[in-house]
Amino acid sequence: DTGVSQDPRHKITKRGQNVTFRCDPISEHNRLYWYRQTLGQGPEFLTYFQNEAQLEKSRLLSDRFSAERPKGSFSTLEIQRTEQGDSAMYLCASREAHTGELFFGEGSRLTVL
């Protein structure tokens, strides 16, 4: 499978715990995006990378959130001291350079108890 893959697909955690999600983009895509989708809503932009550089961050990305893409390949999104409001689907996407089309992963669903 050469699509965008995300891991884990589901994560249940207790409030206050840290969680980390991983995204492996399509290998030749240099841009990678993180979105958050809550129930009944469309995805909301969190941040994006061009290669290893994080070029834009949403105001939604509080200081408890950190994203990295250390070698310009896979990316991680860490949430520290999780809160119930963090419960959502976290979507990763990578972008095809020529057409600009975004290819999404299946998402990582976070439930904070």
Added chain:
Amino acid sequence: AQTVTQSQPEMSVQEAETVTLSCTYDTSESDYYLFWYKQPPSRQMILVIRQEAYKQQNATENRFSVNFQKAAKSFSLKISDSQLGDAAMYFCAYRSAAIWGNEKLTFGTGTRLTIIP
């Protein structure tokens, strides 16, 4: 800031019939892109169709076509000959065409499409 509005939370259509999903947006920009994405249950979001604002011709992809009305800021999706596999959430999305600092897609809240056999 740009906003995208989908006023139909749910729609249903008989198999083989035609359905139109509505989308309006608000922007002060003149150059941008509009998209329709499909999100099947428990599956990843995929691009259905894309429209560049500078193009007057409406985009078409097989059974999917759009009605882009730039002055009215309207961007509806028409699905012809609806099939069971079309059942999904459909999201309308906007992206600025500016070069820097406008990489994000702004999504609407979605329309859940049900296909009636």
